[in-house]
Amino acid sequence: MQDRARRTRRALIAAGSRAFAEQGFERSSLTRILRDGGVTKGAFHFHFSSKEELAATILGMEGSVWPEMARRILERPAGGVQNLIDFSFEAACRLLQDPVAWAGLRMRVVGAPAGPTGANRSPWTRIVRSFLEQADREGALRPGLDPGEVAQSWFEAFIGVYTVAAGGYYGKGSYFWGGAAGTWFWIDPATDLIVIGMIQNVAGSQTAAGNPAVREQSAQLAYAAMTDRR
Numbered sequence: 001m002q003d004r005a006r007r008t009r010r011a012l013i014a015a016g017s018r019a020f021a022e023q024g025f026e027r028s029s030l031t032r033i034l035r036d037g038g039v040t041k042g043a044f045h046f047h048f049s050s051k052e053e054l055a056a057t058i059l060g061m062e063g064s065v066w067p068e069m070a071r072r073i074l075e076r077p078a079g080g081v082q083n084l085i086d087f088s089f090e091a092a093c094r095l096l097q098d099p100v101a102w103a104g105l106r107m108r109v110v111g112a113p114a115g116p117t118g119a120n121r122s123p124w125t126r127i128v129r130s131f132l133e134q135a136d137r138e139g140a141l142r143p144g145l146d147p148g149e150v151a152q153s154w155f156e157a158f159i160g161v162y163t164v165a166a167g168g169y170y171g172k173g174s175y176f177w178g179g180a181a182g183t184w185f186w187i188d189p190a191t192d193l194i195v196i197g198m199i200q201n202v203a204g205s206q207t208a209a210g211n212p213a214v215r216e217q218s219a220q221l222a223y224a225a226m227t228d229r230r
Contacts, residue, residue: 005046013054013057015034018099020103020104020107028051059104061104065094066124069091073086084135124151132150133147
């Protein structure tokens, strides 16, 4: 590939990452990506057949970031708990500094072109579980805890808090996402309302966090408790 073509491809990936990180996949227009990247539509289609293919490329790049980060951390002479702390800190820093990392992770959590996404499709839960299993072997984990369930809850809580702190949602309407471990996040930008819930989730239970009736009841309780209505 010639230097000019490589620069164009890098510009498209950078512009697409910024758009997907700020607006998500569905809300990001190809027009914005072309404008921000300073690239024509013809040049875009030389590298990518569609916005979906660009997103898939970004997801592939993001997916390789975390295993490499974990590998470097595991080379240090530290225990499983410290490894998890180090991974959490370095991952948060990487998300702040790298639009590719945040764009890919956001698409995995709240929607990517390939279809349903979530914690089970992210390498994070596998990585975190390995740290927790290491801590368990070292006697640093409370007896009876399931490393897999803890890893999934950790992932959901980390991403939820990070998204809220980073201002990851814009516009009118309300947004919800959650995971099988029972941690869920609900945001209503129109009223500046944020609800973070952790529910004891029994497989197949009608009280699970993903149940629309539970979300609606939680929303009603949250609104009823609000004293500053706008």
